[in-house]
Amino acid sequence: MAPPTKPTKPAKKAKQVKPLAVAPGSNWQKLKAAVAKPASNKPKKHDLAPAPKARKVKAAPSVDWIDTSLIVAMDCEMVGVGSDGKRSVLARCSIVDFEGNVVYDEHVKPLERVTDFRTHVSGIRAKSLRDALPFEQCQKDVAAIFDGKIVVGHAIRNDMQALMLTHPKGQIRDTTKYRPYMRRKVNGTKLYPKALKHLAEEVLHKTIQTGEHDSVEDARITLELYKRAMGPWEKAIKASKAPGLLVGQQPPKLHPKTKAVISDTPATVDSDEDEFDAAIRNMEQGRVKATKGFAIPDAKQLSLAEYDE
Template identity: 50%
Template sequence: MTKIKIKESKASTSIPTANPENLKKQHRKKKRKILWKNKVKHVGKKKEDTKAMRVLPPKAPQEFSSNWKTLQELLKQKATSFDKSLPVTQTYSKNHTSKKENVKGIPAISGGGKMGKFKSVNKMDCDPAQTSVPLATLKSERTATDKNSTEGKGNSKEHKKRKNSDIEKEQADIKHKRRKSEEHMEQHLEADIWFDDVDPDDIEAAIGPEAAKVARRKMGIEDKPQLSVEQVLVKEKAFAGLTKAVAMDCEMVGVGPQGEDSILARVSIVNQFGKCIYDKHVKPTEKVTDYRTAVSGIRPKDLKKGEEFKSVQKEVADILKGRILVGHAVHNDLKILFLDHPKKKIRDTQRYKPFRKEVKSGRPSLKLLCEKLLNVKVQTSEHCSIQDAQAAMRLYTLVKKQWEANINAKSKRKCVA
């Protein structure tokens, strides 16, 4: 008998139903595919949701609509008006909470422009396309704020006017009090001055000008008119030539590096009555680096017209020969002229001891001595050698008798010894 071979179908061999392991593997693969698809879908949905949720602020100028700008202005005005209405304690908390929380009190507006219910709106979530504010309300609010600001300015002006009036009243009261105190002082002085038959000039020299005024009033003498500097220092209709005593003053200019060294620029000599008898500028022997105009009063044009140093030196020496030389710190003037003079015939107002005691200064300036003793102001601006010489001579003549008597007494003591 022949064996019959049965052909197996290809389908039966390809389907792995018989193996349970193959079934498990196929089931796992299907699960993985489903899970992967679900994950991809879920992630895609999340990305779409986040894109939809994010509303970025507009960057291009076209995106800024008129409604967006008006909404911002309205928010600012509402916030400022609400802060003004609250007390101080509430405004502080409101300022801090308004940054984090939603802004309340903004009307929701429909597409037709009608006002709806009030609802909370977040500043960051506002869409420029969805929100719209009527312009009429904004204009009315602006006019109201402008009126308030003008009223505030008017009040501040009134407050300033009141302050100014108060200050003026205070100043007027102070002036009135000063007048009263001056009148009281004058009455007090009049009560203190009781002596009669005394020259008011002597009272002025001893006590002061105020006491002299009171004495003149009691005696029925008119007050002396205030004299000028020249009237005090120079005697009118007096002898204009050489006298036994002469006063000298020199002006210097600077030479050398930074003008530290000095050379002679001008010499002035006056007689006993303050009349000028010699005044000449001197040509510089070196290059002038500092004219010292603020003090010396010397300018380049003055030195161009000057004379030679040697001729000026000789003329001054001839004038001083055998005469009393008066000056203020006169040793500096003699040094710059390269001249000597006997010490017995020098009268230096800076070294006179009674002047030092009266002014309370070891080395008093000419300006100080004139103010205190002569009641005259000199050297107020540029110095003048003529005026300085006149001031020194006037100080000397003021105490001439006493000064000369002291010198004579000293010389007699030396002779006896």
């Protein structure tokens, strides 16, 4: 027989809390209304990160007397040969047309054994050259493409030497020899070429060569630099008797600390422009004479400009 259960007490009713009497129009009522209002998902003004301002890039001026279908740009990648791997030979050649379309892009088998692939710069590896084009074939292909063309390049002398080709100076546009794209050393008057990556950042506001180089990308960047300065560049060449030398108006000389533009040389003193003209006359007349305050970049300087070493 089950033990008798104790009778359960009825549960006590919870006491109702009476709301306090609040005077109409008080701050408490305003706060209560604000809390009851559903939260808005709309971000506040100060929650938004400021959008970066887009840099305006000026359109390249057109030149009506130049047939753009005759303009191509080239860039090459090199590898090292020899016991120390310091001698450069061709490993890749890329050519684009005026619109940036790839006309030619081939890996090239060097004539000598590669001792330094320079992969961190060239992007070339051993497997890149296994089925590469023979050097002689690449040389013929490029010569055929360049026939009658204006060739744009950055330190293009190095690329031409690697290809063992020559091209008329009047049909070459080298961005290391365009004076507005050059620089001076502190308190110096001589002009030196800038690296392609620096020109891309300063002129085009583009970042390149953060790792391994891409010769197609570099050729397109070089072409863009030429197109940006095409108008004044071609006018300078048209008026020049020696288009293979430095062309264009030289960049202003800046104070090393304040970066303020230093005034031009007085008319009573020979300026860089006069020295440049004198250098042209010396070369035209076959005199090899150094001109004070003026220097044409040599092969070593152009190589440093290309690889930024």
